[in-house]
Amino acid sequence: MTERILALQPLTTEQRERLAKANVEIVDAADWKSAEPITVIFGWDPEVGPAALMAPNNQVRWIQTTSAGIDYLPLDWIRAHDIAVTNASGAFSPAIAESTIGYLLYFLRGFNEAVKNQAGHFWQRPLRSDLAMIGSQTIVIYGTGSIGQAIAKLLNGFGNQPIGVNRTGHDVPGFQSAVSLDDDSSVIKDADIIINAMPATTKTVGYFNERFFKQLDGLRIFVNVGRGKSVDEKALMNALLYQNVLHVALDVFETEPLPKTSRLWDYPNVLITPHQTGFAKDDEKPIFDMFMKNLQGWLADGKLTVNVTNPTQGY
Amino acid sequence: MTERILALQPLTTEQRERLAKANVEIVDAADWKSAEPITVIFGWDPEVGPAALMAPNNQVRWIQTTSAGIDYLPLDWIRAHDIAVTNASGAFSPAIAESTIGYLLYFLRGFNEAVKNQAGHFWQRPLRSDLAMIGSQTIVIYGTGSIGQAIAKLLNGFGNQPIGVNRTGHDVPGFQSAVSLDDDSSVIKDADIIINAMPATTKTVGYFNERFFKQLDGLRIFVNVGRGKSVDEKALMNALLYQNVLHVALDVFETEPLPKTSRLWDYPNVLITPHQTGFAKDDEKPIFDMFMKNLQGWLADGKLTVNVTNPTQGY
Structure with missing residues (x-):
């Protein structure tokens, strides 16, 4: 089955090309309903994220966040459904x-x-x-x-x-x-x-x-x-x-x-300061690289290697 | 002759004791007129400094500043009278x-x-x-x-x-x-x-x-x-x-x-910022140490070794 990645994080043209080469489908936030079932979520959005994750026919098995913290995710649901979460720890x-x-x-x-x-x-x-x-x-x-x-x-x-x-x-x-x-x-x-x-x-x-x-x-x-x-x-x-x-x-x-x-x-x-200490020009680059490295492992043998979190501990 | 040091920089009790042990006389700013002739100036003051330096019977041969720059000193006079100037370069x-x-x-x-x-x-x-x-x-x-x-x-x-x-x-x-x-x-x-x-x-x-x-x-x-x-x-x-x-x-x-x-x-x-970048608690300590090291050389053989400036170059 082709992985269907819901991108809740803006992607550059170059990043879209890199994903296309990996033979995955990219679903943008606006299209998620017609593109079900989603299997992977990249990034997060407080409305679209939970809706896609908890949709009746969802097949989400992995969430790659673009943040270091994961406490804003619906962790109870994630634990109950054994969904893997990798974060962007270190990038910021x-x-x-x-x-x-x-x-x-x-x-x-x-x-x-x-x-x-x-x-x-x-x-x-x-x-x-x-x-x-x-x-x-x-x-x-x-x-x-x-x-x-x-x-x-x-x-x-x-x-x-x-x-x-x-x-x-x-x-x-x-x-x-x-x-x-x-x-x-x-x-x-x-x-x-x-x-x-x-x-x-x-x-x-x-x-x-x-x-x-x-x-x-x-x-x-x-x-x-x-x-x-x-x-x-x-x-x-x-x-x-x-x-x-x-x-x-x-x-x-x-x-x-x-x-x-x-x-x-x-x-x-x-x-x-308004939650900005981690901001810097081009700081999305290392995050996308983390995602791609995890995606390669995920496609090869279902193994995530970078920043795998423990949703029970909360980080 | 005992050196008469005009202190235009506040001295701690400990610093006064160190100077007393070196057998020099300390003259405070308020007393300079009755204590002539001055032979050394430590620190500077825009009124007392020039007055003491240019007093008719002055014998000032050396000025130790507490600043890195020396451009505020009367450099023409200093050059004409061949007065040594050491600064506090590096302390700040x-x-x-x-x-x-x-x-x-x-x-x-x-x-x-x-x-x-x-x-x-x-x-x-x-x-x-x-x-x-x-x-x-x-x-x-x-x-x-x-x-x-x-x-x-x-x-x-x-x-x-x-x-x-x-x-x-x-x-x-x-x-x-x-x-x-x-x-x-x-x-x-x-x-x-x-x-x-x-x-x-x-x-x-x-x-x-x-x-x-x-x-x-x-x-x-x-x-x-x-x-x-x-x-x-x-x-x-x-x-x-x-x-x-x-x-x-x-x-x-x-x-x-x-x-x-x-x-x-x-x-x-x-x-x-109001000319404060060099400020830090206890930053007078290294300056006084520079002064004492120069004073020891001055008393021993008239040689200054720390931060000797060239008043013609201006630093």
Whole structure:
């Protein structure tokens, strides 16, 4: 049977040609109903995705996402029907890591104040002691997977060896050491900067809550480039109010788009970017390459090799 | 004769003790008139400095600055009286380099737009193709001395090998290649980013002028962390208007403080920081160490070894 791939991700002409050579059928989002049954989904769409996946005569056996996280997929259905999910983990990590370094420098090098002063034509030099360098910061990174490692690699270039937090506390290249999620209180008290780069799982949702932030006393910077649901935003705003945390950079949120009424927009020491840290010109290329590599294995012997996720763990 | 050091730079108690042990006299700014003759000046002050230097019975033979540039000193007088000048070159370079990477990421990662959108509670994701990564940029750095090399070293950590511009076009570690100032048109046409890190000299004052900017067509980012007088600000504003240059980050200006009436403050694609890129907590420490090392040589045999400048060249 010819595989019928529902493309919920725009394809270039060149990519369509590469797929045609592999003898698969490409079904665009608008045509999915007349093209049933679908066997593979590439990309996702919050309306077409579930409709095609759960259509009575669907034959979907594999979903290739274009994202690192898979928590927005109907995982219960996927588990119940034993559908394989491969993600794009790693494709965005270098871009996310660059954005993360940018967040740190934005605050450490005083750009946050400079931007405000510029608006008022106000020449206000900071104290030397107000500014700092990456090398001298104690940085703790939650999540030592593809994103965490990409951040650590860039930090190493600034002479910084971060501390990692992961499930078991196992050592990871680029990190001076690592502790398990259960032992993190031993390292966060001395931290200047905490970065969340964890996937959303049952263990990480809501992890950065009131209990967590109350352990901190004037943390210089908190960054979330992982998943929005890992951070209790109300608790974070209180932590800013009571100066458990002094500066915050967020790319992901409990609800996206971040509602216009959210008070987060107005906090003077919060930098908000609209889920864009992973963006970069031409970043679709590595994702399509991942898909093609998986497709070749899938067509040859039904085996997926790149970024095969475990829908039960959620990543 | 005991050396009388006029301290125009605040000294810590520990630093005063170190100087006392070296058997020199410390004269604070307020006391200089009653403490003449001064033989050494540490730091500078636009009023006390020239007054003490040119006092009738002065015996100043050496000035140790706490800055990298020396162009604000009365160089004609210094040359005529054969006074040695040592600067603090290198002490600020790592901090300046971190700020420079921060500028690049501010624009490449779309923070400039995010900051504006945040003020209006506006969730506006950029196009993937609007954002870019440091690794893929063609970067030209004017000045391959201490600052330029520190920037190149950090860029290398992002997988970027910049092109250098210096007096003779000689190779420098961290740079893929270098050209001479006279040959720079061969490299700037292909540049995405141009960074000025040159000292102010007769060759560099006004170097980035209308003739220079007209060679560019949509340069992504222009950065000045060198000297303000190297950039013709009027020409730069025209270059922004005609999109020879798209984004600009400036830490130094023709006139400092930048006048309230300058139109530069209001350009939407210009980031202005008030001559602070070199600031970092504890950055006075390496400067005082430079001074002490020079003082030891000065007391032993009248020889200065660290950062001896050539007041005729101006750096």
